[in-house]
Amino acid sequence: MVLRAAGRPLEPADLDDPVAGDGQILVRVSACGVCRTDLHIADGELTEPKLPLVPGHQIVGTVVADGQRFSAGERIGIPWLGETCGRCRYCLSGRENLCDAPVFTGYDRDGGYAELVVAVEAFAFPLPAAFSDIDAAPLLCAGLIGYRALRMTGAAERLGLYGFGAAAHIVCQVARGQGRRVFAFTRADDDGAQRLARQLGAEWAGDSRGPAPEELDAAILFAPVGEHVPAALRATAKGGTVVCAGIHMSDIPSFPYELLWGERSVRSVANLTRGDGEEFLALAPTVPVRTTVTEYPLERANEALADLRGGRVNGSAVLSIQ
Ligand SMILES: [Zn+2]
Ligand SMILES: [Zn+2]
Secondary structure, three states, X not given: OEEOOOOOOOEOOOOOOOOOOOOEEEEEXXXXXXXXXXXXXXXXXXXXXXXXXXXXXXEEEEEOOOOXXXXXXXXXXXXXXXXXXXXXXXXXXXXXXXXXXXXXXXXXXXXXXXXXXXXXHHHOEEOOOOOOHHHHHHHHOHHHHHHHHHHOOOOOOEEEEEOOOHHHHHHHHHHHHOOOEEEEEEOOOOHHHHHHHHHOOOOEEEEOOOOOOOOEXXXXXXXXXXXXXXXXXXXXXXXXXXXXXXXXXXXXXXXXXXXXXXXXXXEEOOOOXXXXXXXXXXXXXXXXXXXXXXXXXXXXXXXXXXXXXXXXXXXXXXXXXX
16 A cells, blocks of 8 residues: 555555565564554655655564565564664664664555565564564554653653543553552543453543543653643652653743742653564563454555544554465
C-alpha cells in the first residue's frame, strides 16, 4: 500500500521486490502495526517522507535469506529506527535516538505495509516467543516508545496517561506491574478506551478536559493535543514530569509560569535506541503485557488509518499480511 502524496489515500500497487543491500536482510512481512505517526505522515503533518512511500514501522516478519546476524526462517521485528550514522555526537554518546542523520522505517525507507521489506540487520530485533505475529506488532513502536516515555517519569507513583490508545494500553500494564497507580485521561465520551483502561488496571478513567481525580507525580501525553500540556502540569505535583511522547503535537497554549514552578518539568521523548528495544522486549513477556488488537487485512490499510484518526480503534490497529 503506497502513499503517493500527503493527504491522499494509500493506493494498492505492485512494486518490484526490494533487494537487500550490504548489512540488510529481506523479510517476508506477516503483520505491521498502524501507528499514529503513520497518520501524521499520510496527513502531511510530518513533511519529509520519501515519496512514493510504503508506510509502516511496527513490522513482524520472517527472514527470507540468511544474513550475518539472522538466519532464513527466523522471526524478527523491525522498528521505526531503521539505521543511524554511528558517527555523530549523539550516536557516539549512547543517544542514537537523536542521531543527526537517521533513517526511519516507513518514512525514509519503505516500511511494512507490504509483503516484503528490507531492513538493516543491526537495527532489527528477535521477538519473544510468547507473542503471536499480530500481537507482537504493537510492541515495536507503541510498546518501545511508550516504555522509553515511562522511564522518563522516574519513580513516579501516581501516573497520568493522556490518550489511551496503542501505547498507553501497553504502558498501563507495565506501570501496574511496577506497582504504580495509573489514571487514564481520554475524550469524555470514549467509553471503549475508558473501559479498556480500567480492565488493564487503571484505577480511574475519565475526561481529559476535566480536573484530575487526584494529584499526579507524572504524566505521559500520547494524544497529540497541545492543550494537554498545561492541563497535565496543573494536575502534577511539585517535582513532577510531563512527558510528551508523540512525534507531532498541536501548538501548546501559553500558560502561567506558576504551573511550571515547583521544579516541574516538561520534556519530549524522541524515537528509540536499540537498548530500549532489547530492554522492553525482554520485559514485556514477564509483566506479562497482553496487547489488544484490531486486525485489518493489508488492502484495508486506509480503513485502519481512518479508524485511528476517528478514535475508533480500541488498543492497536494491526495489518495482517498473507
Ligand atoms: Zn548519528
Ligand atoms: Zn510509531
